[in-house]
Structures are given as C-alpha cells and as structure tokens.
Amino acid sequence: MSRTITPPQSEFKDQVGAIALPKSTPLSDFIQETLALTRRLFIQLQRRPSTLAAGIIQPLMWLVLFGALFQNAPQGLFGDSASYGQFLGAGIIVFTAFGGALNAGLPVMFDREFGFLNRLLVAPLASRFSIVMASAIFITTLSLIQTAAIVVMSAFLGSGLPNALGLALVGLIVLMLVLAVTALSLGLAFALPGHIELIAVIFVTNLPLLFASTALVPLSFMPKWLQVVATLNPLSYAIEPIRYVYLHSDWNLGSVVVQAPWGAVTMGTSLLILLGFNVVAFLAIQPLLKRTLA
C-alpha cells in the first residue's frame, strides 16, 4: 500500500439511495450470481485457450486414428454401419462429453484448496447451488462445442449426418449425460480431501468405463460377462441411441437401439435410463453438497 491512499468518499451510499433501483428478488439474485460465476469460468477458458484446443483436437485424433484401425474389417462386421469410422463416431462423442464432465470437479477442488471458495461461501448467495449451476452451464457448453466439432469432422470422414431432429436428439443426450456426470464430479470435489485424490478417481473411472461400454465395439463382440457390465454402464445408453440416429433417419422412441442380454432396448427406454441416471446422481450428491453448501 502506498501513501497515495485517500480517504473513502461516502458518495456511494447517498447515490444508491437517490436512484430508484429495481427491487431484487431471490430469483434475480440467483441469476446474477450464477451468471457472474459462469462468466469467470469462461474468462478462464478464454485466457487459457489451450484447454479448449486440446479438448477439440483430441477427439478428432481419436476419430481419425482409431477409425483407421479397423479400416479393412469386412463389411457388415459392425452391424449396420458402413465402416468402423461411422460406428466409432457415436462412441467418441459420448466419451469426449463424459471425459469433460468427469473433470468438472477439478476447478472447484482447486478453488477449495486455494481458499477462493471461501470468498463465495462468505457472500450472501441466494443459493449456493449457483456454484454447481455455473459449472454445469460451463461444462455443457463446452461439451456441445466439442460434439459439434466431432459431428462435422465425422461428416467429412464420410459418416454422414443425422437430420435436424436427430441432431437435436444427439444434443439432448449429450446434455443429459454431461449433467449427471458433472453432478457426480462436483460431489466428489466436495467429498474428497484434495485434487490428487480427485485426479486418481478420474483416472480409474475414465478408461475402464470406456472399454466397458459399446463405444469401441458392439455388444456381440464381447463375452457374456462384459455384455452384462456394458449394459449396466450408462454410457452405453448414450452411445447406442446416437449411433442409431446416425444410421436411421426414420427413428422414433420405439426404435430398438440395442439388443441387451436381457432383451431389446428402445430409444425411449435409453432416454429414461439417462434420466434415471441424472436423478440418482443428483440425489447422491445432495448430502455432500449440504455439508459444504448448506
């Protein structure tokens, strides 16, 4: 602090009194704080664009490199898909969104560790749920951008495009998956002792969940036990519907998207399962959030 500090002027309070101000309500307060917290996350992204660049380049490399892996596999091996690349697209979309959402807790964890979260917790927030909300808005936006990049890229690689309604469905599915996983990740960010532990959890969940899903190969390739695991994995219920709308422009909620060991799963059932996943995730983190965010 230098000697240039001058005494405070007390004009501000008078000024506030003089202007007729619109009344704030709990809802407008909530919106104000949520937007401000979201803005912070986007400023961070803008000043560190490498994370966004990596988040877009990585899935595209997956698509190109992994797609080439089974280039010469016999036609029809991957169900109705014309090529492995076409088959893989849905898996990459879901895996990318999943990975992004899984990391959602990290910035919150760092805020906890640096004490920045205290700044939010001593403020009279309308609801501390705004902290969760801001992360969710940020991560879903990011995931939708990544999804768009993958969709465009796979179209270039010859996988075609779903129709407008199909694209909307892809967006909806990504949104549902991201929300649930973001919630779980934020819950962990409040429950675990530090970022090392959180990164460890992310590490041991990410790839195993990918391999135990239908992202890379169809169910029919797997042994029975893995089929059971894969059909218990919520990722499969995001992947299969997306894959289906890529191949069938005439999809509806009754379309059978995958044959699970226990029977046929329709588009509608998949969406319900994703919805259920959200409900479970949000219920699971309630007690964790309450402890810190009461």
Add this chain to the structure above:
Amino acid sequence: MAPAVLIEQLQKRYGAIEAVKDVSLQVESGEIFGLLGPNGAGKTTTLRCLCTLTEPDSGRIEVSGVSAIEHPRLARQHLGYVAQEVALDKVLTGRELLELQAALYHLPRQTIKPRIVEILTLLGLDEWADKKSGTYSGGLKKRLDLAAGLLHQPDVLILDEPTVGLDIESRVAVWNFLRELRSQGTTVLITSHYLEEVDALADRVAIIDRGIVIAAGTPSELKDQVGGDRVTLRIREFSPVEEAEQAKVLLEALPLVQEVIINRAQGNSLNLVVAPQSEALITIQNALQQAGLPTFGIAQARPSLDDVYLNATGRTLLDAEIAAAGSRDLKAEKKQNMR
C-alpha cells in the same frame, strides 16, 4: 442498539485440539476492535465461526443482532471478510474480480461500475485494474483483497491479520485507512499478533490465549490493570553478574520498587517494576551512586500489552509464538480449512 458483533462462550474443537475453548466478546458499532494473541491462539477459528465458514460446537454468535448460526445468510449480508491468506484468481484482472464480488453481494447493476472505480481509486489500484492479479506484487494482492472485502460497504469489516507481510509504510497506510473507515461508521474487527499494531489502532482489545479470552478492555485500561511502570536499567553496557546481583539487592530495598529481574540475555541489564507514574529514575540513580555504581542507561515506560499478556499467562507473547511454532501441523490444518 444491538452490538455489531456479539460472541458468547464460543467453542470449537478439531479432533483432540480445542482451537477455541471459551471466547466471549462484544464489538460495539463504529469501533476498531483488536483480537490479539500468539500463533495458534484461536483467532482465525473465532473469525471463521463468525463469518459462517466454520460451524462452532457451541456458543452464540450475533452480527448486528442477527444470529450467524440460525440465519447465516442474513448475517453474511452485514459482513465483509478478508481472510488471513490472500486467495485471488490469478487469471482474472482486479476489475473482473471485483465485478464477480459485486454480483455475489447482489449490488444493483447500475451502481457496480462506478463503485468499482471508486474502490479501485480508494486503494490506489487504478493503474492495475485491468492487469491479471497473477502479475501483482504481494502488497497489491493484499490491497485487492481488501478492496473486495470493502466493495459492498459492509457494516462490519473483519480482517484476519491485514498487515502481515507488509512493510512499515504500507502498514501505517492500512492503519490510517481503517481509522478513516471507522470515522465513517464502519465497525472493524482485526486480528493481529503485533502488539504495537493493536495498541496504536484498536479502541478496544481482547487478548486471547489457547482458545480463551484472558483480558479485554481498552488498551490503557488493560495496562492500568497490570499496574506499575517498567524501568530498564543498564549499569554498564555489559555488567558482570555479581554487580547486577548487588544492584538487585540494593534496588529491591527501595520502597517504590516492586520487582527486579536480571535479564541475562541483555548483558545483565535489570528490568524493574516500579510504582506507577513515580519519580523512580532519580531515586534509582541516587541509590546506585551512593553504592558507587555507574548508570549506563535507564528508561521508564508504562506497561505494554505484552506486559498484560505476561501478567496473565506467565510468558511473553514472543515465547508463546516460539512454543506454538513447533507444535502445529500446518498442512493438516490447511486441508481441514478447505471446504
């Protein structure tokens, strides 16, 4: 009118450690209140409970008459808190941080911009407003943190060791700034382990030690309670022990001398407690002269807050700090305090 801050029989333990055993204090509206104590005394824990960051085990906390335990959100509206450790987002500029802060406190949108300009000027941060806070010096960061705590013009400003790590000039600037705030009606509660700081700044003080308030009042009340002025006497620059012992016996016989201690660390100088406001210096010098002893240096002073602390605990603040430094697990605490 309800006091700005009322804390009654606050208790908080972390496992086996009783961070706060029994803290009661009352901060009146419009005063600067100092919470003084050595490292680990429980100052930060008390403030964290007050700011609703930590839930106390028991006790009452009120901010302007609002219970911080039952109505934390209402209490938060009255408070501005500047934590002991500066926590900024280094990617944000100063202005952006303040904009975030303004939204968290729901300042009316049209007042935000001018208010931020005002507070930036106030703390001499204008030039730095649009630079990332990661590029700030330690002092600048501290100022920005202070600006964030003041932005919404809280009734009660709570500062945990606001001047730690600042040079003397900056420290005095903060003091003046806080005095200025007080003159405009803001209540200020600060913690410190600098005696001079609390002595110079605070209207009233509570001294806290190992989780207990051991003394409270205005600085001069506290010093008066200790009684007796302090005299430091050097017979020579370095006196032999025998000579110091001889002088001690001699001086203890004087009616106005209450106590004599030989300070071996300071070249066997003598620390005396004498009757308050007495003409002790002349009497002592005469007595020494009659015994054929010289006087190298002698000074009389009123007791300091350190003497208050010494009187209550049997050790000096410095000793307490050194003892505390060895017995804390800082890393574990940091983890715990994360939320």
